[in-house]
Amino acid sequence: MATSTILLFLLAAVALLYVSPPPLTDHPALASSRRRSPHAPLLNSSGGGSTVVSEHSEISRVPISKEADGLWGSKFASRFYGCSNSSSRFLGSSVITQPDRYLMIVTSGGLNQQRTGIIDAVVAARILNATLVVPKLDQTSFWKDASNFSEIFDVDWFISNLSKDVKIVKELPEIGGKLRTPHRMRVPRKCTQRCYVNRVLPALLKKHVVRLTKFDYRLANRLDTDLQKLRCRVNYHGLRFTGLIEEMGEKLIQRMRERSKHFIALHLRFEPDMLAFSGCYYGGGEKERKELGAIRKRWKTLHAINPEKGRRQGRCPLTPEEVGLMLRALGYRNDVHIYVASGEIYGGARTLAPLKAFFPNLHTKETISSKEELAPFSKYSSRMAALDFIVCDGSDAFVTNNNGNMAKILAGRRRYFGHKRTIRPNAKRLYSLISNRRNMSWDSFSSRVRMVQKGFMGEPKELRPGRGEFHENPSTCICEKTVSKTVAKSNSQFEQVLSNDTERGIAIQTEQVSSNDTEMGIATSEPTVPDHTDEEAGESEADEDAPGEKEEIIDPEADDDAFFGISYGFVVTELTILESVTSMDVNNRPNKQRSHLSTSQASEAFDHFTSHSQQQQAVLTNHQEVEIKNGIFELTLSNPDGIVTGVRYNGVDNLMEILNKEDNRGYWDLVWSKLGERTGIFDVIKGTEFRIIYQDENQAEVSFFRTWDPSLEGKAVPLNIDKSLLNYATSYTECLNSLLWCKFRFHYMALADDRQRIMPMPEDRVPPRGQQLAYPEAVLLVDPINPDLRGEVDDKYQYSCEDQYNNVHGWISFDPPIGFWQITPSDEFRTGGPVKQNLTSHVGPTMLAMFLSGHYAGDDLTPKFLTGEYWKKVHGPVFTYLNSSWDGSDPTLLWEDAKVQMMIEKESWPYCFALSDDFQKTEQRGRISGRLLVRDRYLDDADLYATSAYVGLALPGDVGSWQRECKGYQFWCRAEDDGSFCIRNIVAGDYNLYAWVPGFIGDYKLDAKLTISSGDDIYLGDLVYEPPRDGPTMWEVGIPDRSASEFYVPDPNPNYVNRLYINHPDRFRQYGLWERYAELYPDGDLVYTIGQSDYTTDWFFAQVNRRTDQSTYQPTTWQIKFNLDSVSPNSTYKFRVALASSANAELQVRFNDQDRTAPHFTTGLIGKDNTIARHGIHGLYWLFNIDVSGAWLVQGMNTIYLKQPRNQSPFQGLMYDYLRMEELRSPLSTSQAPEAFDPFTSYSQQQQAVLTIDQPPVSAPLLSSSLA
Known part of the structure; x- marks a missing residue:
């Protein structure tokens, strides 16, 4: 018997205000x-x-x-100021400091290395709720400075200034006239908050006094916001030098001012020890090498480096001459x-x-x-x-x-x-x-x-x-001043606030920006720094304490991170961009500005709760928390942030990771950027106002609303966002009394009937257990915790899924038998159509609910907004479903139950209980039906049924624009065997009807715009699609299904295997298949002979570059050979090429002349879907219809050369969907014969001469751009 709990995402209405300032012309x-x-x-x-x-x-x-x-300063500096005050939740030291709990610190290195240790010591004491003893400075390092803390820093100021944050004493108090011996420990570098609680706190509770030695950079870089601000208060306010040092320093500044109005201070690190430590040489010959080498021997642990390579990589100090x-x-x-x-x-x-x-x-x-x-x-x-x-x-x-x-x-x-x-x-x-x-x-x-x-x-x-x-x-400690802005008419100018933004507009990216997910082609300008800090050069190998004392050294490899982060997908977005003077828009009309939006919401773990129970609903609030409970299930959220901080279930205490900072437990997030910027801004959406929308004995709905504050421009996305959460009771009972969402229980992941497996642990992905491969997401499991997984590759992109099948996925715990599932009952709010691919679940355990993303598409799925354009959209709701079975039953049956629940949710769509006015109910929606036929007279004289056709509604646009449409709703269905279709539950609005039919190239679009109103039931009758066709088929390669899956997919390198995909229909999801091409074709490229070759074995699934060594790649040229019994020189043939994917690639086509400088046809540089690297079998669809002059062909054997010339990366390449040569059509006069492609002719001339493309809004700018 299975019992279950259902968790719901309810997406509420949002108003969004965006005021765009003018470009920085003088930055x-x-x-x-x-x-x-x-x-x-x-x-x-x-x-x-x-x-x-x-x-x-x-x-x-x-x-x-x-x-x-700007040589002496930035004109924008006055707009920013330091802000390090604590929040109201940061309790005073008198409240949190525990008695008889003392933390002692021994710093390491020179002055500034010690300074970081002192700062982090205060924060560590705060984490441990301990009293801090004034830190002891390192007196044994290279600098041999015998100064103590009070001889460099104002100790009384240090204690008094920070007294509200941490209790600090000058000396460890005696007990009974005797000093206590501290327990000595050394924590690893970058020790997290959890690390201190798990490792140091137990010793502190037992020994009461703990001394942390060699304390430099022993605290993680990222901490809770209040702890980060405490760091700032210590660094910039609590730590100041003694009066004697301050007075002399000010004298030096005054004397420099007497010499010049402005002066430069140059910190010139070019001392012998620094150069020796860096391992760099500067042309001083053997004498320099001997002198610096002798000094370098002091550090026994330093590895040998290549000095010249270090200079090239920017890891060496600049010389004084280079600074000049x-x-x-x-x-x-x-x-x-x-x-x-x-x-x-x-x-x-x-x-x-x-x-x-x-x-x-x-x-x-x-x-x-x-x-x-x-x-x-x-x-x-x-x-x-x-x-x-x-x-x-x-x-x-x-x-x-x-x-x-x-x-x-x-x-x-x-x-x-x-x-x-x-x-x-x-x-x-x-x-x-x-x-x-x-x-x-x-x-x-x-x-x-x-x-x-x-x-x-x-x-x-x-x-x-x-x-x-x-x-x-x-x-965290730098704030921007509020700048008032006035919305004016279209010729108004707005004051520029963001210091580095030259364009107006925003981009909101749907996927969470993680440190290991960098798409190809994106680079950031960050300084290159050595692996060691400069003052480590002065560290002494000698211990700073008396010999013979025992010191506990904590394993730095131990994992102290949270079990997993839980993201909640944001709910409804509504965007209003006000009119202003701008330069261009998406349709290239003058005097308009392009705004830029790409929102993908990655929702890790679960997104929006609905608890089904017969218990009465209750909402309890105070100034810090909101509790939603029904007697079995309790949910705690911060007030008014709306961050989920606790989950109590059936008497079990908080199931979330309490050691995580509050905004890293359960949160809504998005990533956005200004137009033209390549890197996104990560924004955890915190409400500023809490409201109870509705409450009775069966249902409770609450809202956390955030109004955009113009003073946060550049720091927060310019949206007004309403996060609504609904707790809804039905006749289900809950029976989950041991659910802990942790990596130690959930090991089994299920995405489909044939995509299920035991997954690695998060620790398996990091050294030494894991080895990163060609990019951060792909990891070879070298020494996994589960030895059965050794030698496999783990990559989250191996578990991607088309949205049409991405309805349910999740995790199973075998002991106890519990299932944890993400259910998406409708695709209407997703973008890019039914075959758009998105991430699902992966190592964590992590579950994702993707609303918008550029995966397998690139920038083409980035929404673009005109200034002044209004946008509103509801994302979701989506479900998270939990189920369990009795002990002893087969846990995999939980997957079958989850599929049943998914079907129930799909049948229940649209939900009737969502209270937001923006979420339309059944009676507010319409439906449309009809029948689609295919007319291809070269196949059959009669119209054919469009069996299994994809028929959908999307925003009005050009033919095929639906796959790049990402602003509005889309509604799709599959046609029946006779081509009949019915699309239900359509949100009221204006649409075009689109379709494509497996087995036929091209796209269909109904010319008329369709307006759907509440309650509409529109029957369109028979619609006829005429796919591109000029003549009978001479020959064809592949199947026109927008995928390369029918072509040859090789076995993976046995050293890089995911065992799930061995002998699997999705064998293309194996890692490193792009490298196999060079092994199959080491000297020459693929040659396909019509009538002899078989595309299932002789046509490689992707035209990739050939790897020649570790860092270089050769472009590849494939050949299609075919025989013609006769040729009409003055006639025109048609060559049609449908691409399933293009990743920063170009297709050049030449007929019978491989060495011709200008190709007969080129696509130009197209596509950024990165499908090759992401283990996909298709990205976006491209169709090119090429007019072929009979003069280019010969009687007898002909060869078409397909060249992909872009060879900067192994992941650049093409995937073909289908290729077809059609026999000649009516002869043209000599003057009408198409000319060869000339890269210097205008685009309009090329359009008339050689190229017809079914998707003009996509292909025309791309080709035009490629010629620029």
């Missing part, structure tokens, strides 16, 4: 991309430039520096004063000479102060470093030659206190430029330097939130 970071040089280059210093004579006597013209061009070149190229004049913060420079004055030639006004603390003034500091390296820190922090522009600890901390500090100009070298790109400098003019060199330094100049929003170390990018 300093964009200057060099808009004009050849941002400054006027002059040769003499009197004009603002200068002459620099190198050792080769080359004269370099340095551009004039203008403050308006960079600054001059950026536009700084030679009269600029520079404060150099450094230790002993390797090579001394000789090394500094080139920098001094560029900038004669170099200063250090020693040159602008007396020995007497520095006497209290000079014998203490950390105190001297503190003086440099203060001057660098107070400078107008801070520059570093290496992104080490001090550079990172100062970069974050300068962001927090107003985004002061901070220049980090893009070392990898600069090294290449500097190495080739002699091959370019100074103007060209400086222009390129400015270009490669974009994203490294300290501009607001230069780094995405969460990127880099938190101390370097404290995005």
